[in-house]
Amino acid sequence: GLALRCITEREDCRDIVILRPGVSSWKELPQGARIGTSALRRKAQLLHLRPDLQMIDIRGNVETRIRKLTEDNLDAVILASAGMKRLGFAGQISEYLPVDVSIPAIGQGALGLESRVDDDETNSLIDFFNHPETDWAVRGERAFLRRLEGGCQVPIACHGTISGEQLTLTGFVSDVEGVRCLKKETTGHVDECEKLGTSLADDLLIRGAGEILNEVYESETFNVEKEDV
Template sequence: MAASDIIRLGSRGSTLALWQAEHVRAEVERRTGKKVEITRIKTTGDMILDVPLSKVGGKGLFVKEIEEALLSNRIDLAVHSMKDVPTDLPDGLEISCITRREDPRDAFLSVRHARFEDLPVGARVGTSSLRRQTQLLSLRPDLSIGQLRGNLDTRIRKMEEGGYDAIILAAAGLRRLGWDGKIRQYLPVDVSIPAIGQGALGIEIRSDDGRTREAVAFLDDRETSLAVRAERGFLKRLEGGCQVPIAAHGTVNGDTVALSGLIGKPDGSRILRGSRRGPISDPEAIGVALAGELLSQGGKEILDEVYRQSGS
């Protein structure tokens, strides 16, 4: 097979990342007839498991080494969970398409309790997300939130061994791996607004690589792309990442994008929520406008305080 018929795909080595890479590999091979080779790349985020992401740099930790491989022409494309992708990409790289979104909601898992509402006073809940922590504590300030990192199977095992009364994970990853039977409850979006881009996969390529762009173009899902672009507009305006409790969720109805968003304190003592609609012609502008509203309502003071406390 000629080199021009081989596409090199870079992926993290986690079970979920490899499922995502294999999914894209199979789709591209089926659609184009080209061979896709997967290269595992270990990222900084995969190697630092005993420290909260908010303390060591946040989102970019899961993509930096993969983007370096793209820029040095060792791979042709990368498959990312969009919630891991910073809004500012390195020069020469682009997100060429965003795939159809899985269920974007957060999932409640527990051995003993059927619903989040059933947790006893002082229950220990595991999550790696300040966004989730903020929203859960705003509803239940009595909860004890424990930092939970590692692959999905590791997190679930820690709960099943009694380390946590419950854990909160993204439903999308569990569903992709066929583990949705472990989900006791899907948390409604008005209870826990998802992370920006949650449930969507992004295909990153070199901007000058027309061959790969053409090969993967069919993977782009119009409605998902519009919704995620609105969410990322919100994130970019707030200059946020894993270090701060920010959430946004977009939906598309006809020619309109609807976006709900949140800024909060990590202890849940103050949360600002808002929503905004706008035309699909400029989804990023909807996110930017909503972020501006929340900043003017006190969001800037919240974020400044969080950054001061985290030393960012």
Template structure:
């Protein structure tokens, strides 16, 4: 009888797509393995009427899944990398980072209009402080409308709650074959993505060689380099759902470039810097970029945000 593996995942359509993709890749590598999904409800899934910044705590979408992994109830977990807190619990590790999907944010507008066409008072839905701060910096005359829920729910609310547009991650929209709904991909000059956006995190128990060998084929070296650099930047700034921090890294010709920013909630102040260097130093570059932002006043901005939430 073949060995079986249990993948822990959240129950949203997008989370299930991600977990099923990992499942099919493992089965391709070794068809004798029985791979099952275990759906686990997280704190972030249960609290839907409060903005994430006000829920507080770290790992809102991963903690319960990590507990199941530590207890042996599941063998690996599939997360969206942007949900991963800075600290990985002892005994667990990021086992693989597959090739990253498009990391940008997209606008889906009710009438198919681009952001540049929105008039004063236009209502745009998002519960992300990162997105709302950058939107208000670019277009201070628009109104931000709180928007929680999975991707389907948010698309439905665009139709039912008198919004002119909503901002979503391109990766999720593409993975659910909803690209035809995208009005425009937002330019990085206007909307820098969340740390790790578009990337998956396959989390395993440290020392589990069998599972590690199965998921090794899913590892994409450049995606890991980029994600770890972005995470180092965010970790130095003590980032999370509660603060408007954004970063985008890229690898080209063995060089790593990173752009990062910190903004205040009202979008009145935004500090943005870029840095590059050798790809093997991506985490050092992330930390150095964070230090530069801190010298320019990022700590004051972040402290003000934390005082409010």
């Protein structure tokens, strides 16, 4: 069988904003500003802070989405920093959203290598690419998502940071409008990264995350294809 063997060093995991000319910060966006993103995760977090914003679905690859800023008369477009940098569009980034404003998607900015479990020769070669700090953080994030039985199309977010041998995970669950939001942080030893993620998810489930997510799955908004790019 196949298994996730290693995770490479993480690129910048933050979300970024591309603003229309004349606006220097997302905080300066006018009332009712039109924001281009198809990710429910981003919509929920921004609407929680700015309920007045209009969230406009955009589709296509990164270059197409950037063009939507002018083609669809948007005030801003939100994308992942890692994708922008890897595709050579870093120069078009207007602003980076702090993690406490927009918690990234699970594993955002990280690349995983999957291999055959019994292929010792290949595994010994690719183990070199594993970045322990990223591996611990992402495994914790993935455990959080797995316990919630979610995917990249729902308003779930989790971000892990490493300090010494301690992993801090911040988890987030919301409805599609950013009205009912749950957020919690937990810290523990890196050796228990997956247990931390599962425990964090359990804490949010106790506080009603399951009910919130069930409502999301039943909503018309969720039944339109979403992409977290």
